[in-house]
Amino acid sequence: MPAEAKVPASTARPAAQPASPPLTERQEARRLRILRTSAQLASRGGFDAVQMREVAESSQVALGTLYRYFPSKVHLLVATMQDQLERMHGTLRKKPPAGRTAAERVAETLMRAFRALQREPHLADAMVRALTFADRSVSPEVDQVSRQTTAIILDAMGLDGDPTPEQLSAVRVIEHTWHSALITWLSGRASIAQVRIDIETVCRLIDLTDARARD
Numbered sequence: 001m002p003a004e005a006k007v008p009a010s011t012a013r014p015a016a017q018p019a020s021p022p023l024t025e026r027q028e029a030r031r032l033r034i035l036r037t038s039a040q041l042a043s044r045g046g047f048d049a050v051q052m053r054e055v056a057e058s059s060q061v062a063l064g065t066l067y068r069y070f071p072s073k074v075h076l077l078v079a080t081m082q083d084q085l086e087r088m089h090g091t092l093r094k095k096p097p098a099g100r101t102a103a104e105r106v107a108e109t110l111m112r113a114f115r116a117l118q119r120e121p122h123l124a125d126a127m128v129r130a131l132t133f134a135d136r137s138v139s140p141e142v143d144q145v146s147r148q149t150t151a152i153i154l155d156a157m158g159l160d161g162d163p164t165p166e167q168l169s170a171v172r173v174i175e176h177t178w179h180s181a182l183i184t185w186l187s188g189r190a191s192i193a194q195v196r197i198d199i200e201t202v203c204r205l206i207d208l209t210d211a212r213a214r215d
Contacts, residue, residue, distance in 0.1 A: 031069055034059045035083045038076050042126035050077060050126060071137070077130030078141040084127070085148040088113055092152065102157040103203040109156035110178050110199050117182065118192070125186050131179070149175050157206060170205040177202040 023031060037059045041050045050073055056066040070076035092109055099105035117124040134142050153171050154163060163171070181198050184190035190198075 043123040046122040047126040081127035082144040103206045106156040107203040166209040
């Protein structure tokens with residue numbers, strides 16, 4: 001791992017830290033500009049192409065300011081993945097899946113998300129590598145990725161009310177499988193057809209939890 005990807009102990013967040021105040025409109029605009037720059041650099045050359053100094057220069061922020069937002073490249077790229085998923089979620093909402101069952105709708109949604117990442121393989125690889133490198137100091141950013149993925153799945157399920165504990169458990173397994181399928185595809189160990197089979201198979205858990213909820 002490049003030295004830049006390591007998080008110094010001094011930047012690790014304590015376990016019980018008060019919530020940060022919300023960003024101002026200007027700060028949020030700056031943060032989004034940084035994330036877009038990170039995505040552009042990663043799209044061109046993957047993980048190694050995202051250098052913090054270049055991100056700062058391209059985003060027109062001071063290097064110290066960049067590190068206040070993102071203590072390391074891993075923090076930055078995991079946050080970039082959350083941002084990409086959030087944008088993808090917005091696109092998916094404009095054209096909801098048309099499957100007959102919740103399982104079919106989730107499988108369709110995740111394959112559409114997968115194909116979107118497939119169009120940017122360098123970016124996908126950089127973000128997945130960052131997730132792999134992430135330690136406890138990156139937990140808030142990793143949690144955001146997980147929450148966004150969960151939101152995408154729950155939206156596709158089209159539930160009438162709140163999910164049951166069994167449904168949430170199924171969602172977690174589906175989420176893990178989707179990320180694992182992405183990793184195996186990026187490493188060349190799985191074809192798109194194999195990814196689809198794995199996704200469709202694991203999504204059947206949703207129909208099983210639906211059946212139990214009706215019993």
